Every structure is written in C-alpha cells, then in structure tokens.
Amino acid sequence: MVSETEETQLNSLENQVDNGGGGAWEYLCLVRKLKVRRSEKVFKYGLSILNDPKKRSALGPEEWTLYEQVAIAALDCQCLDVTKDCIKVLQKKFPESKRVGRLNGMLLEAKGSWSEAEKAYSSLLEDNSLDQVIHKRRVAMAKAQGNISEAIELLNKYLEIFMADHDAWRELADIYVSLQMYKQAAFCYEELILSQPTVPLYHLAYADVLYTLGGLENLQTAKKYYASTIDLTGGKNTRALFGICLCSSAIAQVSKGRNREDKESPELQSLAATALEKDYKQRAAGKLGLLTSALRSMKF
Amino acid sequence: MVAELKHEISQNAYIKLVLHALKHKTTAVNGVLLGRVNPQNESVVEIIDSVPLFHSNLALLPPLEIALIMIEEHYGSKGLGIVGYFHANERFDDAELGIVAKNIGDHICRYFPQAAVFLLDNKKLEALPKGKDQSPVMQLYIRDASKNWKLAGPDGGSRLVIKEPAANVVLSDYISSEKWQDVVDFDDHLDDIKMDWLNPELFK
Numbered sequence: 001m002v003s004e005t006e007e008t009q010l011n012s013l014e015n016q017v018d019n020g021g022g023g024a025w026e027y028l029c030l031v032r033k034l035k036v037r038r039s040e041k042v043f044k045y046g047l048s049i050l051n052d053p054k055k056r057s058a059l060g061p062e063e064w065t066l067y068e069q070v071a072i073a074a075l076d077c078q079c080l081d082v083t084k085d086c087i088k089v090l091q092k093k094f095p096e097s098k099r100v101g102r103l104n105g106m107l108l109e110a111k112g113s114w115s116e117a118e119k120a121y122s123s124l125l126e127d128n129s130l131d132q133v134i135h136k137r138r139v140a141m142a143k144a145q146g147n148i149s150e151a152i153e154l155l156n157k158y159l160e161i162f163m164a165d166h167d168a169w170r171e172l173a174d175i176y177v178s179l180q181m182y183k184q185a186a187f188c189y190e191e192l193i194l195s196q197p198t199v200p201l202y203h204l205a206y207a208d209v210l211y212t213l214g215g216l217e218n219l220q221t222a223k224k225y226y227a228s229t230i231d232l233t234g235g236k237n238t239r240a241l242f243g244i245c246l247c248s249s250a251i252a253q254v255s256k257g258r259n260r261e262d263k264e265s266p267e268l269q270s271l272a273a274t275a276l277e278k279d280y281k282q283r284a285a286g287k288l289g290l291l292t293s294a295l296r297s298m299k300f
Numbered sequence: 301m302v303a304e305l306k307h308e309i310s311q312n313a314y315i316k317l318v319l320h321a322l323k324h325k326t327t328a329v330n331g332v333l334l335g336r337v338n339p340q341n342e343s344v345v346e347i348i349d350s351v352p353l354f355h356s357n358l359a360l361l362p363p364l365e366i367a368l369i370m371i372e373e374h375y376g377s378k379g380l381g382i383v384g385y386f387h388a389n390e391r392f393d394d395a396e397l398g399i400v401a402k403n404i405g406d407h408i409c410r411y412f413p414q415a416a417v418f419l420l421d422n423k424k425l426e427a428l429p430k431g432k433d434q435s436p437v438m439q440l441y442i443r444d445a446s447k448n449w450k451l452a453g454p455d456g457g458s459r460l461v462i463k464e465p466a467a468n469v470v471l472s473d474y475i476s477s478e479k480w481q482d483v484v485d486f487d488d489h490l491d492d493i494k495m496d497w498l499n500p501e502l503f504k
Contacts, residue, residue, distance in 0.1 A: 037326070146394060177359050178328070178390075180399060205357075212361040239490050242366050284493040287370075294369045 001167075001201065002034050010034060017045060024049060025059070032069060039076035046070035047082065064093060071103055075110040083107050098124055102133060109141055117141060132162055139171070151175060166192060173205065182213045200232035200240075207243055216254045223247035227268065235275055244272035249298040269299075304458050306344045307384065307416055307440065309333070311464040312503050313350035314436060315471050316483065320352035321388035321420050323480040329355045330404070331485070332368070333384035333418070334375045345383055345414060349375070351497055352485035358387075359400045367486045367497075374498070383412050386438070388420035395421070397441055402449050409443060417441040417449060418460070429472045436462050437471075 002010070013027045024045040031038055047070055049055045056063055071086035087107065090100045101124050108117035118141065121134050135158045142151035155172045162168065173188035189206035196202065207225035210218040226243035233240065248269035273295045280288045317331045331352040338344040351371050354363060372382060385408050387401040397419055405417040417440075424437040440452040440460040452458045462468075474480070482502055488495040 144391065146391060174357070177357055178400065180359050180403070208357070208360040208362050212359070238493055239363065242490075243362050246362050246365060280493060284496075286496070287493070290370045290373050293373045294366065297369060297373075 001170075001199075002036060006034055010036065014038070014041060017041075028066065028069060032065070037076070039073040042069060042073035043077045043079065043082070046073060050086075064090060068099070068103065072106065075106055078110070080107065080110055083110070098128065098131070102131075102137070105134070105137060109137070109144070114141060114145060130161070132158075132165070135162075136168070143175075148175065148179065163191075164195065166196065173209075177209065182209050185209050186213065198232060200229045200237065203229040203232065204237065204240055204243070207240070207247075211243065211247060211250070214250075216251065219247050219251045219254065223251070223268070230272075238276070238279070241272045241276045241279075244268055245276075245295060245298045304343065305414055305416075305442075307347060307458070307460045308338075308344055308463050309347040309436065309460065310349070311462060311467040311470060313347050314438075314462055314467055315474060316499060316502065317350050317352060317386045317388075317418075318420070318425065318437060318471060319474060319480040320355075320483045320485055321425075322475065323483050324355035326390070327355050328358055328390040328400075329353075329388045329485070330358050330401070331386040332371060332382050332408070333386060334371070334380045335383040336380055337414070345416075347383060348380060350386065352483060352499075354487045355485060356487060359403075363486065363490055364404070366490075381412055382408055382415070384408070384416045384418060386418045386420070389422075392422045392426075395419070395423075395439075397449055397451075405441070405443070405449060406447070409447075415443075416452075416458070416460075428468060429475065434462070434465050434468055436460055437468075 010027075010030055013023055013030060016023050017027050018041075028042060028046055028049075031042055046066055049059070050063075050066060050070060059066060067086045067090050071083045071090070074080070074082040074086065083103070084107065087100060087103050090097070090103070094100055101120065105117050105120040105124070108114075108120060118138070121137060124134055125131060135154070139151050139154045139158065142148075142154055152172070152175060155168060155175070159165065159168055159172065169188045169192050173185045173192075176182070176185035176188065186206065186209045189202055189209060192199070192202040193206060203225045207222040207229065210222035210225065223244060226240045226247060229237050229240035230244070235241075248266070276291060276295065277288065280291045313333060313335075317333075320331060321329050329352065331350050333347045334349045334351065335345060335347040338346050351367075353367055357363075368382070375381065385401065385405050387397070387404075389396070389398065397417065401417055401419065405415065408415045418438040419441060421437050421439050424433070424435075427433070428437060438460065440458060441449045442452050442458045444450050452460070464470075479502075482499075484495045484497055484499055486497045489497045
C-alpha cells in the first residue's frame with residue numbers, strides 16, 4: 001500500500017526515466033520497495049540494464065535481485081522466454097535455491113500448467129511449510145482458475161497462521177466484496193483497523209462496506225468511520241466527505257417517522273458539503289454545478 | 301413484456317469503455333451508457349455516450365451512488381439518461397455475467413426498463429487486431445419476462461450494433477498507440493477531483 005507522497009515520487013521518477021533523464025536503477029529499487037505492479041516499465045528498463053554488461057556488473061550483488069525482478073515482470077508481460085533466461089542465470093549462480101524454485105513455480109503458473117505448478121509448490125513447502133510467498137501463490141492460482149471458494153478457504157487458513165499480513169486481509173476483503181459478502185468483508189476491515197488504527201484507507205473501506213450493508217445502525221457507524229477518515233486525512237479525503245453526506249441522507253430516510261432519541265446533528269453534513277464545494281471550486285470548477293445539485297438532492 | 305430492441309452504440313461510447321477495460325487489465329471494470337430511445341423509432345435505443353466508472357471495489361454502494369447522481373444530473377440536462385451498464389470481468393476466461401453486474405443492471409432497469417447489460421468479450425477483443433470483424437467486442441444481455449438476465453442470441457431478437465461501421469478499425473489503432481492511458485474513470489475522479497470523468501479531450 002502506497003502513500004500519496006510515495007506515489008508522487010514514484011511517478012515523477014518514472015517520468016524522468018521515460019523521458020531519457022536516467023534513474024532507471026533508482027526507479028527499479030523504488031518499485032521493489034513499494035511492492036507496486038509496474039511490470040511493463042520494470043521489464044523494459046530492467047532488461048536493458050541486464051543486457052548491458054557494463055551496467056550489469058556495476059550493480060554488484062544486486063544483479064541477482066534484478067534478474068528476479070525482471071523475471072517476474074516478464075511473466076506479467078507474457079514474455080516467458082525472458083523469464084526462462086533469467087531463471088537459467090539464477091539457477092547457475094544459486095543451484096538448489098528455493099527462491100529460484102519459486103520462480104519456476106510462477107513460470108508454470110504463467111503457462112497455465114496449474115497441476116505442475118501445484119506440485120512444484122507442494123514440494124517446496126515440504127522443506128519449508130512457512131513460506132508465505134508460496135502459500136499466497138496457491139491462493140493466486142485458485143483465484144486465477146476461477147476457484148474463488150477455494151481461494152477464500154486457502155486465504156482464511158493462511159491468515160490463521162499469518163494474522164499480521166495486512167495485504168492478505170485486504171485481499172480477502174476485496175474478494176468478499178466482489179461476491180457481495182459484505183459482513184465477512186467488514187470483519188476483515190475490523191481486523192485491519194484493530195492492528196493499524198491510524199491507516200485511513202481501512203476506516204474508509206469499512207465505512208463503505210457498512211453503508212452498503214445498510215440499516216440504521218450500520219449507517220450510523222459508517223458515518224463515524226467516514227468522520228475518522230476525515231480526521232486522519234486532515235479533511236482532504238473526497239470519498240469520506242461524500243460518505244458523510246450519503247450517510248446523513250440515508251439515515252434521515254431510514255429514520256423517517258421513527259422516534260429518534262439522538263437527533264442527527266446537521267452540522268457534520270453541512271461541514272462536509274461546504275468542504276466539498278470549496279474543493280471543487282478550487283480544483284474542479286467545471287463540476288461545481290453538478291456537485292451542488294448532487295448535494296441538494298442528498299439534503300432532507 | 302420483452303421488447304426486441306436494437307441497441308445502437310456510438311463509436312466513441314464504445315471505444316471509451318473498451319479502452320477503460322484495457323487500462324485496468326488486472327481488475328474488473330464497469331461503466332454506464334447514456335442515451336435515449338430514438339424519437340422516430342421506438343424499437344431503437346441510441347447509446348450516445350458512456351462514462352467509465354470504477355476499477356476497484358465495484359460492489360460498494362457509496363461511490364456508485366455519487367457517480368449515478370452526478371452523471372444523471374449532467375446528462376439529464378441534455379435530454380439523455382442512463383440506458384445501459386457495461387461490465388468487464390477480472391479474468392480473461394470468465395465469460396459469465398456475475399452477480400454484481402446483474403444487480404447493477406437491475407438497479408438501472410428501475411429507471412429505464414429497456415436497459416441492457418454489456419459484457420466485454422475478451423476472446424473477441426483479443427482477436428480484434430487480427431481480423432476484420434465489425435461487430436462489437438461485447439455481449440448483449442437482456443432481461444426476460446421473469447427479470448432474469450439472458451444473453452441475446454445472434455439469431456434475431458434484441459441486438460447490439462455499432463453506429464459507425466469502422467469503429468473496430470479505429471479501436472485497433474488506439475490499442476496500438478496505447479490510448480487507454482488517457483482514459484479517466486470515476487474512481488480516478490474521486491481520488492483526484494481534477495481528473496474529468498467526462499474525458500472531454502480523449503477523442504480530440
């Protein structure tokens with residue numbers, strides 16, 4: 001998961017490399033560090049370094065990391081021959097390596113040889129049953145074959161052991177949402193918020209899921225989490241601001257004619273609306289009219 | 301009542317949605333289609349424009365509700381409404397109309413009963429540059445009398461045509477020049493409101 005500053009840094013570095021300004025190695029390192037998926041660029045720039053003997057030797061021991069990075073990017077770009085070549089080089093340097101064995105497994109996956117890949121991964125797991133990457137590859141394979149229920153089962157088993165793996169919780173939440181299993185998705189976000197309470201993305205996602213579930217209690221809780229998102233992002237999160245307006249409107253709808261013990265204070269909604277209008281006026285003036293009508297239609 | 305309609309989609313509306321799917325190859329994407337019933341011919345639905353919606357968490361309501369309110373507001377003033385829904389599945393070999401697509405389709409039918417759902421046909425899209433096929437790389441789904449979504453058969457009944465016959469040639473061209481990078485969707489807008497989901501400069 002990448003912060004806004006990190007993403008800006010990455011994009012400007014990418015632009016620099018794209019426009020011939022150099023910095024390819026820094027770019028590749030940053031992509032690795034942030035664990036983002038920019039396979040076409042990694043493939044292009046990584047391969048050009050590897051194909052240049054001078055540049056390659058300048059990397060020293062990092063050369064092998066680059067081979068691995070390019071091998072994986074090549075898989076994503078369906079250039080399997082390049083992957084095979086990279087694996088050959090790595091196998092020569094590190095015979096008996098489990099890490100190279102994993103790459104072989106991924107190559108089999110890319111070819112669609114699912115059962116062979118499964119065999120490769122199983123045998124690697126025999127020697128090290130706690131290899132997180134391989135466990136996750138199996139989830140990915142289930143997903144790739146459209147076997148979503150198996151992916152969910154494997155992912156749940158994985159999380160019983162590696163419950164601190166936030167990416168895995170997020171992946172599971174994503175899968176649940178795509179199947180409209182919102183309660184289960186909510187549970188995943190609850191785990192994430194518990195372990196990382198200051199990450200606004202989880203508050204926002206949780207609020208979105210609760211709103212989607214609906215019902216007065218969920219809407220009221222969603223509103224609280226949109227509010228905490230706004231708090232954690234210094235009021236700059238457009239989605240959370242909209243979320244407040246949607247919640248206020250939906251709560252008013254649901255509690256029409258009911259005896260409301262705690263009257264919904266309209267302040268939060270008007271604050272959010274004002275913040276949105278101010279932002280649109282500054283940065284998206286052409287859409288301000290649409291925004292105003294939209295907000296009006298959400299008022300009660 | 302099942303109306304047998306011709307859905308005629310404009311080149312720009314068509315290309316925009318396919319490019320959007322190509323921009324986000326690793327996730328499902330969706331979009332809405334804007335248009336109206338042809339005032340001279342009730343059995344034709346004219347699809348004049350499209351708005352790419354999301355490339356993540358398609359099944360969450362808040363962003364969808366905001367998008368629909370703003371989109372309806374904008375196009376309503378031009379006499380157009382939401383007449384259809386486009387969906388592209390996450391996986392290449394998934395050719396099924398999933399539950400999310402059906403639910404959003406149902407929602408749109410509440411406002412426009414003759415609304416159709418369009419599912420990206422990945423195999424047709426893949427074959428595009430190699431062939432001379434002028435037919436759209438989308439499958440048309442229509443709701444039957446029991447409100448179930450059914451694939452419209454090639455043998456008559458409801459059908460989807462592209463208004464401009466050379467649209468696939470233009471599309472193939474854009475694909476080679478990687479034009480998809482310029483497509484902005486509602487997700488992009490919510491992340492940065494400076495991004496315009498109307499894509500006014502896309503085809504200039």
